[in-house]
Amino acid sequence: MLGPSATPHPGYRRTARAAAAVLLCLAVGVFCWRTKLVAGADMGDFHLFYASADALGQGENPYDLHAVQARWQTVAPRLAPIDMPPLAAPPTVLLIAPLVHFTPEIASAIWLGLSVLGVLAIIACTLNLAGCEWTEPSGLTVAACILLLGPVQVGVLMGQASTLSIACLFISMALVERGRSILGGLALGLAIALKPQIGGLLVVYLLLQKQWRASAVGLILFGSITAIAVAWLGASGHPWLRSWIDNIHLLSSAGAVNSIDVGNATRDHLMQLQVILMPVFGQRRLADILAWLIAAGLAVVYLRIQIKTTEKLPASLSLPVLLGIGCLPIYHRYYDSAFLAMMLAWLVMQWRREKRFGVMWLALGLVPFLLPVGWPTNLVRKGYISIEAAQSTWWNALVVSAPALSFLLVVLIGLWTLGRYARSVGGAENVDNAFDAA
Numbered sequence: 001m002l003g004p005s006a007t008p009h010p011g012y013r014r015t016a017r018a019a020a021a022v023l024l025c026l027a028v029g030v031f032c033w034r035t036k037l038v039a040g041a042d043m044g045d046f047h048l049f050y051a052s053a054d055a056l057g058q059g060e061n062p063y064d065l066h067a068v069q070a071r072w073q074t075v076a077p078r079l080a081p082i083d084m085p086p087l088a089a090p091p092t093v094l095l096i097a098p099l100v101h102f103t104p105e106i107a108s109a110i111w112l113g114l115s116v117l118g119v120l121a122i123i124a125c126t127l128n129l130a131g132c133e134w135t136e137p138s139g140l141t142v143a144a145c146i147l148l149l150g151p152v153q154v155g156v157l158m159g160q161a162s163t164l165s166i167a168c169l170f171i172s173m174a175l176v177e178r179g180r181s182i183l184g185g186l187a188l189g190l191a192i193a194l195k196p197q198i199g200g201l202l203v204v205y206l207l208l209q210k211q212w213r214a215s216a217v218g219l220i221l222f223g224s225i226t227a228i229a230v231a232w233l234g235a236s237g238h239p240w241l242r243s244w245i246d247n248i249h250l251l252s253s254a255g256a257v258n259s260i261d262v263g264n265a266t267r268d269h270l271m272q273l274q275v276i277l278m279p280v281f282g283q284r285r286l287a288d289i290l291a292w293l294i295a296a297g298l299a300v301v302y303l304r305i306q307i308k309t310t311e312k313l314p315a316s317l318s319l320p321v322l323l324g325i326g327c328l329p330i331y332h333r334y335y336d337s338a339f340l341a342m343m344l345a346w347l348v349m350q351w352r353r354e355k356r357f358g359v360m361w362l363a364l365g366l367v368p369f370l371l372p373v374g375w376p377t378n379l380v381r382k383g384y385i386s387i388e389a390a391q392s393t394w395w396n397a398l399v400v401s402a403p404a405l406s407f408l409l410v411v412l413i414g415l416w417t418l419g420r421y422a423r424s425v426g427g428a429e430n431v432d433n434a435f436d437a438a
Contacts, residue, residue, distance in 0.1 A: 013137070020140035027144035034153040034372060037116075043108045046159025047072070047079065050107055052086040053096040061238035062086060062093055063247055076104040084257070085247035090229035090240075091193035091222065092161055108159065115156045118167030122146060122341055125170035129177070129316045130345035138348050146341045154373040155335035162336050165195035169202050169339065173315055176206065176214050185217025192222040198336060201326040205319050208306055258331060260287065268376045268400045271337055273328045275404040279397040291329040298325045298415060305418060311425040316345035317418055324411035334373045337407055340366060343414065358417030365410035368402070376400050 036042065051072040052062040060067040065085045072082045088096070099107040123143045132139045146152060155163035168191035175184035188206070191199030199222075206215045233240045250256060255263040260274040261284070267275060273291035274284070281287055302325055306313065320342045327336065343362060350359050372378070376399045380390045389395055398405075 016137040017135070017140065020137040020144070024140045024144040024147075027147040031147040031153060034150075035156045037112075037156075042157050043112065043159035044080070045161070046108060046111045047076070047104065048082055048084060048086055049088050049092065049096045049159075049161065050100060050104055051075075051082055052088055053093050054100040056093060056232065056236065057097060057100050059236055061236065061240050061243055062233070063240050063243035064238070065247075072104075079104060085250055087244075087247055087251065088161065089193075089196055090233055091225040092195070094225055094229035094232065095190075095193055096161075111159055112156070115159065115163045118164045119146070119152055119156060121167040122152070122170050122338070125174040126316075126341055126345045128174050129342065130348040132348055138351070142344050142348060145344055148370050149338060149341060150369055150372050151335050151338040152341065155338055158335065160335050161194045162198060162338065165191045165198050166336075166338050168194065169199055170342065172202060172214070172218070173319060173342075176211055177315060181211065181213040182217055184211075185214040186221055188214060188218030189221025189225070192218060193225045195336070196222075197327070197330055197332060198323070198339065201323050202319070204326070205315075205322050208303075208322075209312070252331070260284065262396050266374060266377060268374050268403055269333050271327065271332050271334060271404050271407045272330060273404070273408065276401045276408065279393065279401065288329075295325055295329040298328070298411070302415060302418070305415075305422050309422040309425070311422075313418060313422060313425075314346060314349065316342050316349065317414060317421070321411060321414040321418055324407065324414065328408065328411065334403060337369065340369060340410060343410075358413060358420060361413050362410070362417055365406070365413045368406035369410075371403075376402060 031037075048068075051068045054075060055064070055068050055071045056062040058071060060071065062068065063086050065082075068086055069082050072079075086093075099110060102110065123146050126142055126146065127134065127139050130138070130142065132142070134140070134143065152163070154160075155166075168187045172184045172187035172191060175181075175187060188199065188202055191202060193199070203215055203218060206218075251258040253259060254261045257264065257266055258270070260267065260270065260272070260278045262279060264270075273294060274287040277287040277290050278284065281290070302322060306318070320339055323339050324337075343366060347359055347363055376395075379385045380387070385395070
């Protein structure tokens with residue numbers, strides 16, 4: 001295998017480019033198949049966003065399930081009914097509102113097109129951070145890997161706002177890295193408005209990097225969108241805040257789709273630490289406390305590395321590690337972890353250098369994210385695993401929790417790799433002390 005400093009033979013480059021192009025073609029096919037781009041994507045989450053925004057536009061409570069169901073039945077009688085209470089944050093509902101001027105079918109097609117453009121933006125920004133071109137074998141391979149990521153695929157399939165939020169996050173980071181703070185801040189504001197728990201963590205990162213202008217612009221835009229949304233909701237005269245909080249509690253109750261309890265049949269879609277801890281300790285409150293303590297400990301290590309290191313750490317590794325730590329104790333699903341694609345830029349950059357910090361381990365850590373969402377449940381549904389085995393303690397503690405375990409593992413590997421890199425570029429003694437203190 002050629003080392004990073006070796007000059008490849010022209011024939012080798014042509015062969016590598018051809019192989020990478022074939023891989024990309026296969027990845028496009030798999031992406032289209034898993035997202036059902038040809039047959040018609042599910043778009044279930046977007047339908048809920050649309051119905052909620054439409055109810056708001058008609059003066060109804062956008063968080064009242066009965067009002068939302070009634071509006072959806074009126075505007076989309078041929079589509080699948082809505083049976084889940086709305087959870088989208090007010091700024092997200094406001095951003096979706098312009099699409100209710102179209103029929104649900106056309107609005108879904110527009111949102112699907114925006115989601116695909118978002119994926120292309122994620123690919124472009126990742127290549128930009130890696131410093132490679134689309135036509136290079138490494139660029140083609142990175143594009144293929146992003147298309148093969150399960151979180152990216154399910155985000156497009158469900159019409160999730162997280163796909164566009166993460167795309168805006170990538171765009172914001174790429175612009176800030178180029179010194180375009182104002183434009184980067186605008187992209188940041190949209191990222192937060194579309195998915196506050198994801199985009200909000202980028203603000204923390206930018207503040208740590210002393211990117212005051214981009215942070216301020218992003219927060220001002222997000223605050224403005226939120227203020228308009230809240231004013232609109234308040235003008236409706238409905239108890240929207242109480243309804244929204246009730247919906248959150250309802251969907252987090254025992255057995256519901258957002259619950260960490262064993263009774264939740266889709267618990268393998270959830271990625272927070274509580275999913276791992278709940279089968280072990282059996283108490284939700286204890287699982288919550290432990291999850292926050294673990295995340296806090298990792299955050300301390302991360303902050304000390306950032307503060308004690310004399311050189312600026314690459315965003316392609318330090319940002320996804322921070323996002324991962326921030327997401328560990330809070331509710332998030334498989335599609336929200338699509339931001340891990342940024343780590344591919346780090347892998348490419350390190351592969352081209354003599355010191356390949358954590359390349360093999362980080363690459364192995366990302367492999368489980370090539371699997372489709374809910375693969376443990378799918379094994380049971382297809383009869384590969386018996387009902388008796390699926391109800392066992394080991395299955396619920398290890399297999400159903402495997403996606404969350406994979407997420408925790410890649411965050412830990414990323415943090416370890418970040419520490420190793422920090423020691424190599426300066427402040428080695430200080431970084432060692434940071435790990436010792438943690």
